[in-house]
Every structure is written in structure tokens, then in C-alpha cells.
């Protein structure tokens with residue numbers, strides 16, 4: 331029996347993990363055994379820490395490089411390891427700068443992954459509707475990045491114009507037109523926090539132990555044989571009230587802290603670079619201090635995430651498109667924050683972070 335694979339793509343901070351958590355939550359609710367392959371640009375694994383052990387899933391993590399280029403050789407091995415556990419469904423979250431086309435190739439009929447039972451169900455792409463146009467023109471001189479962003483849109487079966495709450499209808503219309511020029515066949519939805527009806531997306535996926543028969547309409551989705559599910563999503567009025575919010579889910583999860591043994595510091599590719607900043611566990615920062623530090627980086631900073639001690643509590647900090655969000659966390663390790671952006675000076679960042687952290691001891 332085939333294992334449907336959902337690929338989640340999208341630029342940095344667009345909402346991929348938000349969508350993934352919805353899919354995992356729905357899978358858990360229905361007793362569907364999910365497996366997860368996550369890929370992060372940095373050497374530390376913020377998203378994996380957030381989802382992995384809390385939801386008790388088989389998880390493979392590929393850190394510090396992009397699944398579609400430097401890590402390509404490792405992807406197949408990870409996919410096969412996960413397939414060997416015979417999950418009911420496999421989710422694959424790409425880095426913000428990965429082109430899913432390569433993954434399609436790995437999962438093509440006749441491939442080793444296909445022989446192991448993995449079958450591509452759908453490529454999902456999340457775009458930040460508020461920054462889509464600005465980032466496309468900002469990165470227009472970086473051909474590689476432009477190609478990647480375009481590749482994410484063109485390869486998708488379903489595209490979410492996410493973060494609709496952060497922009498206006500005229501901008502969304504502009505984004506819709508731009509996307510339609512690149513991909514005229516994908517289902518296209520406007521969302522806030524990826525609030526789609528994930529039940530529809532997963533309705534062809536069942537627990538392996540389930541005795542329920544699968545109707546023709548519930549066959550797993552494939553690009554070659556797209557079911558009506560995704561196109562139906564584009565036109566149906568989504569019953570959002572029927573989807574319990576994820577707000578009560580504790581997505582935090584302790585993970586072993588790996589930074590200490592790592593040398594070098596972060597990812598660098600095309601115009602983008604990542605820098606990881608650490609602080610001692612005694613360093614207590616206020617949210618305002620951290621937000622001020624992040625905002626000081628101006629438009630160079632595209633994404634930041636990590637864990638900070640504040641008022642004797644550990645907090646998960648998320649920064650994207652100039653907005654910062656905080657959540658209490660049970661992460662037990664040394665605090666750190668990963669910054670991704672263009673033109674970031676590691677030395678300058680390390681110095682100002684050390685000055686901030688040092689001044690508070």
C-alpha cells in the first residue's frame with residue numbers, strides 16, 4: 331500500500347510550520363500515523379524541537395543545508411528510513427529556499443522511494459501575501475533565489491496566500507494575479523494562519539489499521555491523477571468553525587541542545603545568510619530588548635527564531651516580516667536565536683548581542 335507524501339514549501343517565515351502543525355494535529359485526531367522529514371537552513375533545529383517529540387512522531391531532520399541541493403544525497407536515505415516504519419502519511423517540510431521540483435524527481439514513479447511505497451500526494455506552497463511582491467522585487471537580482479521562489483509556486487498543487495490579516499485586499503489581488511501568471515492550475519486560497527480545511531486535504535488518508543473502505547473519491551492525491559479534493563478546496567466555502575483551533579496545543583518540546591559541539595555558524599547561500607547567537611542560561615532579557623535588537627537589523631533581517639530567557643521563563647521567539655511573536659516554552663537547553671537575512675554581519679551581530687547579554691549579567 332502506498333504512503334502518500336505531502337511536500338510543504340514556501341519562503342522564509344511564510345507559514346510552513348503553521349500548516350504542518352495543522353496537518354499533524356488532524357492526523358493525530360484521526361489516528362493517522364504520520365512521519366515527518368524536516369529541513370532547516372541553520373545548524374539548530376527550532377521547528378523540529380517544536381513538533382517532534384511532543385507529537386511523538388518518527389522524525390528525520392536535515393540541518394544546515396537545503397534539501398534540494400547540498401542535502402539531496404541524504405534525502406533519499408531519510409525518506410527510505412521513514413518509509414520503513416510504514417507510516418500512514420509522510421510530511422516533508424522544506425527550507426524557505428528549497429525548490430520542490432527536485433523532490434518530485436526523487437519521488438517519481440520507478441524511483442527507489444516509489445519502490446519503497448512512497449507516492450507524492452501533493453505539493454503545498456505557502457506564500458506570505460504581505461511580503462510576496464516586495465520580496466520578489468527585492469531579490470530580483472539574485473537569479474538563483476528568483477528561480478527557487480518561482481519553482482515553489484510552479485510546482486504547487488495547492489497555494490496558500492497566507493497572512494491575509496497583515497495586508498489589504500488590493501495587495502492580495504495583486505499577489506493572486508502574479509501567482510496565476512506562474513501557475514494557472516493550482517488551487518489558490520487566501521488564508522490566515524493557514525486555516526484551511528485540512529480534513530479535506532487528508533480525506534484520502536486512513537490509519538493502516540482502519541477497516542473502512544476507501545472510495546474512489548478518497549484515493550490519495552497524485553499530480554498525475556489529481557483528485558477533486560484540491561480543486562474543490564479552491565471553490566468551497568471552508569467550514570473554519572469546524573476546525574478546532576490549535577491555540578491550545580503545546581507545540582513546544584524539549585530537544586537536546588546541539589550548539590555547543592558545533593563549529594562554524596550557520597548557512598550561507600545566494601543572498602541569504604544565517605547567524606546563530608547564543609546566550610548563557612543566566613542571561614535574562616526582556617521581550618522589548620530582544621524585539622529592539624531584531625528591529626535594529628532593519629530590512630536585512632528576514633527571519634529569526636529561537637529560545638530566550640525572560641523573567642526567569644523560557645520563551646519561544648518567532649520573528650518574520652518585521653513582526654515578533656512569543657510563546658512560553660519548555661525547551662530546557664541553552665538559549666539561542668537564529669537570524670536569517672541578507673547582508674547580515676556575523677561579527678557585528680555577535681558583538682551587539684554579547685553587549686546586550688553581557689550588560690544584563
Ligand SMILES: Nc1nc2c(ncn2[C@@H]2O[C@H](COP(=O)(O)OP(=O)(O)OP(=O)(O)O)[C@@H](O)[C@H]2O)c(=O)[nH]1
Nearest residue numbers: 342343344345346347348426493522523648650655
Ligand atoms: N499575522 C500572522 N502571522 C502568521 C500567520 N501564519 C503564520 N504566522 C506567524 O508567522 C511566523 C512564521 O510562521 P511559520 O509557520 O514558522 O513559518 P515558516 O514558513 O515555517 O518559517 P521558516 O520555516 O522558519 O521559514 C510565526 O510567528 C507564525 O505564528 C498569519 O496568517 N498571520
